[in-house]
Amino acid sequence: MPKNYEMCWLNYEKLNDEEISYYREWFRKVSLFTDERAVSSEIERFAKDCLGMNVLIEKESINRKKLIVIGEVDRICKFIDTPKLDKAGSFALVHRKFQDKDLLILTAKDRSGLIYGAFKLIECVRLGEKFEGMNITQAPAVKFRMLNHWDNLDGSVERGYAGRSIFFKANRIIINRRTEDYARLLASIGINGVVLNNVNVKDRAVLLIDHDAYLKELARLAEIFRKYAIKIYLSVNFASPIHIGRLNTADPLDEGVKNWWKRQVKKLYQFIPDFGGFLVKADSEFNPGPHYFGRTHAEGANMLAQALEPFDGFVIWRTFVYNCLQDWRDYSTDRAKAAYENFKPLDGQFRENVILQTKFGPMDFQVREPVSPLFGALEKTNQILELQITQEYTGQQIHLCYLGTFWKEILDFDTFAKGPGSFVKRIIDGTVFERKNCGIAGVSNVGDDPNWTGHDLAQANLYTFGRLAHNPDESVERIVEDWITLTFGKDERVKENIKYMLMKSHRAYEKYTTPFGLGWMVNPGHHYGPNPEGYEYSKWGTYHRANCQAIGVDRSSRGTGFTLQYHSPWREIFDSIDSCPEDLLLFFHRVRYDHRMRSGKTLLQSMYDLHFEGVEEVEEFLRKWEEIKDRIDSEKYKRVHERLLMQLEHAKEWRDVINTYFFRKTNVPDEKGRKIHP
């Protein structure tokens, strides 16, 4: 039966003749100094599909002129010198002469390294890299490289824009051929942990950790993922002792509650011995948590951590905690300050197997926010950076919005927590605060659509997430180029045009939606499309308070004081309207429409200009795509083309709504006389 889905960057298409003849020489034989089946089977599959050959795989024999040798470093180093590999997941891919033979050696610290190395080896071939002189050593920079699925047991996916869940359907767990292919996709980009279910744990999802029927299926899932060195995690409801344990409390200091969790965890590990741990959304957006019982987040998380400790499991605890029943008439509360206010005072109180997971920005995945000050503030706490791969506020996989460029800015943000160089990427790799258990998590953009991500080009976001998790120092341009080649082949024009589209797309989206860090002008609930005052009188704490003269919340030291949560010099930079980066101006300041920007233009005119520009850029994306029509698969072409046409129409809607909104507020027309509807 043919697959009803594609394999994205792992679509092993046949190489050209010249390449085939070169690589066949190498792949005639692979000598294994390992028992890792995932590795050999991937290489066999690749060789069959890309090189049209069957590989002869033998155990520990070196008896051809050219051959590939694969094995754990402690077995390989017995007969040949290898690079030093001491980090989990590290591997080397090196060309060595051995006696009279040319060996391409793939060796690794551990089985995960071997798997990453195998995918790297295949990638090198598919990118056309020659083996002579090859000398690659890699190690994942970040320990926890996680995907969070917001999948519900009924098969829906919260904020999912690519079909239904690949894990759940009608309250049952799905296990099929696609499950393993998904594990392969993730392993190929170095993901080592997957949270299967939505952080909002409702209805039957609370039973996942309890019902034997679920646990048996989870064990089968875990087995598949284990093959690819990926651990599974579950989101849990903090009130589980009440919901499933029939206790009358979930108080983390209650002995009955503690014991209930211990029993539950023990049972879980009987089914899944390498279970990763729990992800918890507590005291957040109507989810229960320790506050309800008068306890702190530390008390709540530590209680779970103690239950997990004997099994080396982790508690990943989200810091997305704020008052979601705010009164818009309350000007003193500032949602941006909430995560810091809730968790900074607890720094140092969490056990070693607790990790706090923080969204990149202080609000909620807007198209642009400053980096959350919490990253630079938690010195004695393990941290995970949470990014959103699924495009909730960034076009919902109808709009092309490549996120790698933006993520890179986030990772490269210098918190100055320990002086210059205290980048976010150095916090999540543990170096800044010398922490062992840190990481990065991405909210998955995957569903059961044939192309996994709805928009074909949104696959680039998933791919990039993995690559950056593995190595945050890598160039996004390089990642994008690799992704295009692996997905669309080696046509230079295709590469050039798609790269242009991806690299410009986030900025373009920002321009025609809400530039200058404004955010939140979306329709409430589903978060698609413009609605300038959609959140203005709501309970969610997200206001811009535009009047006829100015817009924005003063979050400076003269306002809500949010800027004070940053280290110097950001504290000072953000605090002043003159030094604040303009793309965050309306996040930090209340600004008059006639404020002169650095360009000399008013804020208002800049707003108009960006909105016209943004739409023009989408028009350019469309042209770039149409140019390569005959160079790519026609089905993919059509799918993306359709979405680009929708994007253009919806970008115009954004432009017109936002421009009209400001025009109505100010009665000041566009300087250049372009059409703004009155």
Add this chain to the structure above:
Amino acid sequence: MPKNYEMCWLNYEKLNDEEISYYREWFRKVSLFTDERAVSSEIERFAKDCLGMNVLIEKESINRKKLIVIGEVDRICKFIDTPKLDKAGSFALVHRKFQDKDLLILTAKDRSGLIYGAFKLIECVRLGEKFEGMNITQAPAVKFRMLNHWDNLDGSVERGYAGRSIFFKANRIIINRRTEDYARLLASIGINGVVLNNVNVKDRAVLLIDHDAYLKELARLAEIFRKYAIKIYLSVNFASPIHIGRLNTADPLDEGVKNWWKRQVKKLYQFIPDFGGFLVKADSEFNPGPHYFGRTHAEGANMLAQALEPFDGFVIWRTFVYNCLQDWRDYSTDRAKAAYENFKPLDGQFRENVILQTKFGPMDFQVREPVSPLFGALEKTNQILELQITQEYTGQQIHLCYLGTFWKEILDFDTFAKGPGSFVKRIIDGTVFERKNCGIAGVSNVGDDPNWTGHDLAQANLYTFGRLAHNPDESVERIVEDWITLTFGKDERVKENIKYMLMKSHRAYEKYTTPFGLGWMVNPGHHYGPNPEGYEYSKWGTYHRANCQAIGVDRSSRGTGFTLQYHSPWREIFDSIDSCPEDLLLFFHRVRYDHRMRSGKTLLQSMYDLHFEGVEEVEEFLRKWEEIKDRIDSEKYKRVHERLLMQLEHAKEWRDVINTYFFRKTNVPDEKGRKIHP
């Protein structure tokens, strides 16, 4: 088993001793010159509950000093003179001396009249009216007195705020004791037709007219309602020939389609010989209709009418037709004009058993709209006025909003279609255009809540609808007083306070929400709570286009020309900002905030003032209610009190959001220095 619901104005509580001793004399014996069981059983029930006695009911014997005689006029007139009764549903309730006896005679033209008369008789007793000299003659002014239920087969009720459907549950029809009690409630206020299902006919509801299982149950329902002289009607999907007939078209001129409907109607009448007819929402808000097949509404309606004609059935065809995919950037289309534009050109083309049903206003049940110009425009077409008893835009039965006062204004509106006196009430009673089949329909506010309407005081809306349908000339004050007495008893303070609350409530709601005919500043979708720009950039055609100087759509002859749909002098009155009634100013005109109202105050200041006033009035309602705490049933007191507290909180939210909205637009503070959030 005790009932789990109340009987509203039919709660037959025991009268006081004095009353009992007076009325017992009369009710010792009732002499029947009719076979109408519903009449005698209602009188027995009443006598048992209110007078604590069993009535001796005999056939045609007049053998006591005082007695009650009930019978059709052609039987009664044989032995005593009776008032002239020639209209359907008419009855007389008169005191006559006959030989040496005192007779209270209830006589009627037909069985419906006897039923209305019986309820009237009971009402008179419960209101304490003496029989001596009684001389009441009544006839329903309006022929079709309908309730429309927007009940879905799954048990949900579109725009329902009083629980689940009383007719449907999980795709089955509910028939129980409550069904008959509902029929009694409706008969007691003179309703003679009930549309059981939602005008949006979706999912299994399309099968109601087809599946034998449904038809059998509908026949049982019809039997219950028939007992109370109420016909049942069904909403149908115009594309039924496709959905259930498996035809490939629903084109009304297609012979196959015509024949399909004829067969279907014939089958229906085999089950329900007095079936009322079809209600159709066609070519409206994504419902299919004749336009889809290139045909007119007249062609669509007439085709159905021909199928129903042999059985004396009717087609009620809604005129709520407009472009619901409007682009907010399109300033030439005006939704207010749509019904007239769609149906005026068809005037005279509809068959006699077609009735066009038109919402009272040109938009959609806003808290205030002008009366639709269509009423005065359709001279050769039967018409039904559609009112909304359920409080979609008027507080959703959380807010107290008595609608009788507003309905009265609508009924008393003079269209001038045939010169002065061409009131809406005279159009729907058929006199203005000399039409036979006209009427009034109310969208039901009933659900399976124990008190039927969620808010106890919302029962008054249902009661008033029936009374006004019966006699649009009646005083609303009188209706309210009667309703209070029948529901809460005869305590004068209770009557005074509740009357105060009801009579002021619609105006108060209007004040703190969107006065001056503005409307639409509600949250999209569910329509509860303030959202000043909630519909501003939507596809629904409902815009106010507020900017920093002015608000409103110019619907005058200089604008969209909507005013031209009215007869003189309204056309001229509405057309000028100086003569337009101020409570409709923002419906018809775009007005500057600094426009001086007749009071001398600016529009803006008037807006602020009304919002403060509205909230103060709710505070007064609360005080009035609390004053009568000890004088009414404590459960009812608590329920209403809870809702009043919510109303007050939500009224403040309305006040603050709307005031802030205008303050932000203008930067002009309240003249009286009251708090407006910046």
